[in-house]
Amino acid sequence: MASNQLVILAIAAILLPTIAMATDYVVGDDSGWTINFDYQAWAKDKVFHVGDKLVFKYPVGKHNVHKVNGTVFKDCIVPPENEALTSGKDEIELATPGNKWYICGVANHCLSGQKLSISVVDGAPAPAPGEHNSAPSSGFHVFMAVIVAVVAIAVGYPN
Numbered sequence: 001m002a003s004n005q006l007v008i009l010a011i012a013a014i015l016l017p018t019i020a021m022a023t024d025y026v027v028g029d030d031s032g033w034t035i036n037f038d039y040q041a042w043a044k045d046k047v048f049h050v051g052d053k054l055v056f057k058y059p060v061g062k063h064n065v066h067k068v069n070g071t072v073f074k075d076c077i078v079p080p081e082n083e084a085l086t087s088g089k090d091e092i093e094l095a096t097p098g099n100k101w102y103i104c105g106v107a108n109h110c111l112s113g114q115k116l117s118i119s120v121v122d123g124a125p126a127p128a129p130g131e132h133n134s135a136p137s138s139g140f141h142v143f144m145a146v147i148v149a150v151v152a153i154a155v156g157y158p159n
């Protein structure tokens with residue numbers, strides 16, 4: 001096997017888990033996007049990474065989704081209705097790190113707690129000590145790269 005193929009394989013081994021790792025989060029899980037749900041509790045034990053997706057699920061017309069800033073979030077200042085996402089299955093990719101805020105603009109749902117605030121982090125997952133994280137660590141990437149390199153060398157050397 002040519003050495004450039006080996007390099008490509010090794011790079012793929014490092015990058016692939018990163019790509020496959022992107023997580024789709026259905027906001028509220030089975031409850032979906034609704035009133036009478038504690039979205040801060042839902043978000044509390046989750047680590048959102050750039051590339052992950054939020055999926056807001058709700059019956060069309062019953063709720064909507066506005067991405068807002070921290071001030072609007074806190075005071076529930078509902079933006080114009082035509083700025084809302086309304087599909088009933090609104091997918092929002094977390095494209096940048098930082099704090100993100102989402103509210104429902106229907107009636108007084110935001111004031112009733114239909115609001116979600118999350119913090120998005122960049123880069124590889126860094127599990128807190130003692131905490132389980134389902135995403136592979138960067139150590140895992142190195143491990144994968146070594147495995148692939150060893151296999152590639154074993155396969156490639158007869159040439």
Ligand SMILES: *[C@@H]1O[C@H](CO)[C@@H](O)[C@H](O)[C@H]1NC(C)=O
Nearest residue numbers: 068069070071072073077079
């Ligand atoms: C938040 O958004 C509102 C409405 O778009 C805007 O008036 C306000 O200036 C923004 N606040 C900050 C801190 O960006």
Ligand SMILES: [Cu+2]
Nearest residue numbers: 063104106109
């Ligand atoms: Cu609502």
